[in-house]
Amino acid sequence: MDLGFTEMQELLKNSAREFLEAECPEQLVRDMEEDDSGYSPALWSQMAEQGWQGLLIPEEHGGAGFDFLDFCVLVEEFGRALVPGPFMSSVLGGAVPILEGGSDDQKAQYLPGIASGDLIFTLAQTEPSARFDEEGIQASATVDGNNVTISGTKLFVPDANVADYMVVAARSGAGVTLAIVPTDQDGVTVNQLLTIARDKQCEVVLDGATGELLGADGGGWDILGPVMQKYAVAECAYMVGLAQMDFEISVDYAKERVQFGRPIGSFQAIQHKCADMVTDVDGSRFIMYKAAWSLNTDQDDAQMAVNMAKAWTSEATRRVVAHGQQIHGGIGFTKDYKIQLYYRRQKRAELAWGDSDHHRELVADQLGI
Known part of the structure; x- marks a missing residue:
């Protein structure tokens, strides 16, 4: 490797x-x-x-x-x-x-x-139960040849407000089934949610929405497996990037902010925080790229690598952005400073596709404990 x-x-x-x-x-x-x-x-x-x-x-x-x-x-x-x-x-x-x-x-x-870039897609998988397993998909699907009719509510659907099409996961008599559903139809209602990151997550209400079968009837979960793996690792990569920038911003601030006649970066307590930040950033980057490599090369333990990466990166980058806020002090919580942008987006990515507790449970299941 x-x-x-x-x-x-x-x-x-x-x-x-x-x-x-x-x-x-x-x-x-x-x-x-x-x-x-x-x-x-x-x-x-x-x-x-x-x-x-x-x-x-x-x-x-x-x-x-x-x-x-x-x-x-x-x-x-x-x-x-x-x-x-x-x-x-x-x-x-x-x-x-x-x-x-x-x-x-x-x-x-x-x-x-x-x-x-002419077409915008999104994936409508999670529902009000907020579960990421197969049983969490309860929206109903009726399959007639290549046509699918879907009713149900999808929650936390990213960017559904601008999507031309959604890949919707629903349940037919054969099991979890995927369909490509145009958003511009009477059976689709999109409501934006107010989130901490101000990203465009949506509630999507499907009432007899029609779409085109993707894959086989009942074969949707096999397709979603690789999708969820890649999505989780991509969120890790996003968190690594924002944590790296949060660290750099905080170090620059510690060099410039003067208190008691000297830069606060000269105080050992601030130096310890910066050292912890860079350790967490580097560790997150390594475990994220190991998971990406495992998926790329189809390793037998790829699922374990993905779960470990999401569990670790979610917590480690949370520590990084928390340290960044503390180094900035009270001013860091004002919207005038950009450090809060990274704090809020880390929280979104941390929860996306399962938080650290969810992925630790999956690791434990694979270890048989």
Whole structure:
């Protein structure tokens, strides 16, 4: 296992950082918190020109044909810049399920649009029970050939307010079934939720919504397995990026903030916090990339690696952003300072696809304890 970046990955990281520093400044992040859509169409188009929406999509469908490790390199930079918008929703919630279970016709129909940024997808899996297991899917599905009719409520659906299509998980007589559902129909009602990160999570009420079968009737859970694995690791990559930036901001502040006649960074208590922060950031980066490598190379223990990464990274990055707040003192809790942006988004990512307790339980189950 070699977790060092290849020349291509270094190029991807450096070019992404340069681009996002120029095109996704702090003010844009703040503006998108107040914007109903939650993303900038101009930035979205520029990202598509970079080929990012198509990073995981094969070249024959208009993508770049990169692998999941490359994708995590990019998502780490997204976390650093707090990029707003439906990027992970569209790629991981749309392209990956279609790649995993879609027919050749579905791949040809939808993947080029995702890669170009013309189509926005999201995944509607969780329900009011907030469970991530198979039993948590209780929305009803009626399958008639290639057509699916769905009724039920989906909760915490990211970016459903701007999505053109949703990959919806529901339960038919054969089991969990997936369908590609257009959002522009009478049977779909989308209500935005108010969240700590001001991201665009939604309640989606489906009342006889119609869609196209994705995969086999009853075969949806087999498709969702790889999707959930990649989504969890991508959230880890996002948290690593934001924790790294939170650490850098806090160190810079400790060098500049003068108290008792000297920078607060000269006090041992602050130095200890900074040392703990960098340890947690580096540990999170290692375990995240190990999980990404395990998925990329189809290791037998990939599921364990994913659960360990999400459990550790969720807690470690929480400690990082908490230290960042404490180093800033009371001023860090005001919206005038950008450190709070990282604190709030860490909390969102920590809970996404299961918190540390959820993933520790999955590790315990695999160990038989």
